Amino acid sequence: MTSLDELYRAEWGHLLAALIRVLGDFDVAEDALQDAFAAAVVDWKDSVPRNPAGWLYSTARHRALDRLRRRTKFEEKRMAIAEAMASTSPAPDPLEEDDIVPDERLRLIFTCCHPALAAEAQVALTLRTLCGLTTEEVARAFLVPIATMAQRLVRAKGKIRAAAIPYRVPEPGDLPERLTEVLAVLYLVFNEGYAASTGDALVRRELCAEAIRLARLLRALLHEPEPELDGLLALMLLHDGRRGGRVDEHGELVLLADQDRTRWDHVQLEEGRALVRATLRLGPPGPFTLEAAIAAVHSEAEHADETDWPQIAALYERLYVLHPAPVVGLNRAVAVSYAHGPATALSLVDALAEPLAGFHLWHSARADLLRRLDRREEAVAAYERACELATNDVERRFLARRVTELGNKGVRGD
Amino acid sequence: MEYLLLIYEDEKRWANMQQAEQESEMAGYRAFGKEFAAGIKAGKALQPTSTATSVRVRNGKRLSTDGPFAETREQLGGFYLVEARDLDEAIAMAAKIPSAKAGSIEVRPIMTFS
Numbered sequence: 001m002t003s004l005d006e007l008y009r010a011e012w013g014h015l016l017a018a019l020i021r022v023l024g025d026f027d028v029a030e031d032a033l034q035d036a037f038a039a040a041v042v043d044w045k046d047s048v049p050r051n052p053a054g055w056l057y058s059t060a061r062h063r064a065l066d067r068l069r070r071r072t073k074f075e076e077k078r079m080a081i082a083e084a085m086a087s088t089s090p091a092p093d094p095l096e097e098d099d100i101v102p103d104e105r106l107r108l109i110f111t112c113c114h115p116a117l118a119a120e121a122q123v124a125l126t127l128r129t130l131c132g133l134t135t136e137e138v139a140r141a142f143l144v145p146i147a148t149m150a151q152r153l154v155r156a157k158g159k160i161r162a163a164a165i166p167y168r169v170p171e172p173g174d175l176p177e178r179l180t181e182v183l184a185v186l187y188l189v190f191n192e193g194y195a196a197s198t199g200d201a202l203v204r205r206e207l208c209a210e211a212i213r214l215a216r217l218l219r220a221l222l223h224e225p226e227p228e229l230d231g232l233l234a235l236m237l238l239h240d241g242r243r244g245g246r247v248d249e250h251g252e253l254v255l256l257a258d259q260d261r262t263r264w265d266h267v268q269l270e271e272g273r274a275l276v277r278a279t280l281r282l283g284p285p286g287p288f289t290l291e292a293a294i295a296a297v298h299s300e301a302e303h304a305d306e307t308d309w310p311q312i313a314a315l316y317e318r319l320y321v322l323h324p325a326p327v328v329g330l331n332r333a334v335a336v337s338y339a340h341g342p343a344t345a346l347s348l349v350d351a352l353a354e355p356l357a358g359f360h361l362w363h364s365a366r367a368d369l370l371r372r373l374d375r376r377e378e379a380v381a382a383y384e385r386a387c388e389l390a391t392n393d394v395e396r397r398f399l400a401r402r403v404t405e406l407g408n409k410g411v412r413g414d
Numbered sequence: 415m416e417y418l419l420l421i422y423e424d425e426k427r428w429a430n431m432q433q434a435e436q437e438s439e440m441a442g443y444r445a446f447g448k449e450f451a452a453g454i455k456a457g458k459a460l461q462p463t464s465t466a467t468s469v470r471v472r473n474g475k476r477l478s479t480d481g482p483f484a485e486t487r488e489q490l491g492g493f494y495l496v497e498a499r500d501l502d503e504a505i506a507m508a509a510k511i512p513s514a515k516a517g518s519i520e521v522r523p524i525m526t527f528s
Contacts, residue, residue, distance in 0.1 A: 114501075116501055116505070162523055162525075163501045163521075163523045164415045164499075164500040164501050164523060165500065165501045165502075166499075166500040166501065166502050168500075168502070170502070174502075
């Protein structure tokens with residue numbers, strides 16, 4: 001039998017989504033579900049019910065309706081709504097143990113990722129409600145004080161209630177646009193875990209796992225295949241699969257070229273590659289799919305020098321057309337440097353000076369090209385500027401090492 | 415649910431428009447009014463902010479000053495009070511107001527007191 005902790009991890013989002021539907025309120029549903037889990041700790045000491053999820057759902061709903069009934073006159077209206085909604089739910093007897101809890105998570109995803117909520121609130125709400133992370137855990141993952149995160153969640157739920165953000169899957173006409181919002185949230189969650197700028201490594205790792213879990217869930221819930229969702233899932237699998245090689249035993253950042261590729265998760269990488277291949281067959285690829293294809297090409301090379309750079313450069317070319325952001329241009333330039341030489345790439349990098357001169361990665365990319373062109377002094381200056389601008393200790397140490405290495409080479413005169 | 419759709423745009427745009435452009439924009443508003451006749455409870459256009467007066471009372475003293483509450487790039491030019499099922503429906507209406515293309519529409523739920 002699974003433990004209550006495992007049940008919490010596996011079922012929280014599912015149960016909460018169904019309860020919000022029936023009770024018509026995020027807070028009421030959340031409190032009731034907490035109560036039900038607390039009750040289970042006591043009630044399940046001797047024997048665990050046959051259908052634990054059904055038990056939790058029924059208990060939570062029962063308690064919430066009880067509590068709503070006891071509320072003051074001011075709340076009577078909400079109670080009436082809740083009861084009206086409850087009466088349309090499939091289970092007439094609230095403590096029927098064999099209840100199959102309806103899956104309402106798709107509604108919950110679209111409500112949490114509603115564009116009327118601020119991006120940071122969308123992310124927090126998604127992690128709190130769908131993934132069941134506690135407010136403390138979400139706060140820790142985003143390096144904000146618990147009180148700030150609690151406030152953010154309260155405000156978001158307040159807006160859902162006051163502005164009547166619907167608990168509904170968008171109409172087919174609005175679905176593509178709204179799905180883009182959802183994918184952006186998943187990507188934010190993943191990147192927050194992957195970039196690991198600072199903070200608790202374990203919580204960070206969990207964010208990547210949650211983003212992947214949510215993408216899988218979304219895939220299972222949507223009726224139509226969504227190529228960009230598949231592309232995003234593939235991208236996350238391919239990045240996360242390389243995690244083992246990204247940092248060495250001393251916690252230092254290792255460049256893709258220098259990574260020990262035997263430390264990559266090759267099972268996960270193969271899953272990602274298979275997904276990319278299938279998605280590319282569905283039609284012209286979107287930005288996530290192209291990024292996943294680039295990551296797939298990287299992952300195929302057993303050694304860095306076997307990387308198919310011309311193909312990567314061509315994929316970046318297509319990505320830059322779809323998504324002409326300066327950072328994409330920078331990555332394209334780096335790919336071009338390996339496919340067609342650092343001189344060609346340097347002019348591409350220099351063309352991006354205006355938007356990116358305040359960004360440490362622009363300076364470090366430039367420094368690397370200058371180093372490869374044997375323009376050592378300029379390279380050192382660029383590495384030093386990158387070092388000044390970097391915010392992450394691991395990256396800063398890496399850049400400082402580069403400066404030292406170049407200095408040593410100079411002394412030896414090679 | 416009731417929502418107030420507040421229409422913000424650069425009022426100079428309207429002032430600088432050719433008559434034909436103004437007419438086509440007005441036709442857009444008439445079409446909007448017809449499409450959402452059932453949901454629109456009230457709607458008005460406002461005179462430009464050059465006609466605005468801001469009034470405040472401080473320490474019991476009334477102060478009237480010339481001009482809008484704040485000088486901004488876009489100004490409140492009009493509003494609709496509408497009935498909508500939820501925020502999504504209100505947003506869908508807001509997006510069809512002709513000025514949404516040039517300015518922006520603020521959607522505010524109306525507070526109800528029981």
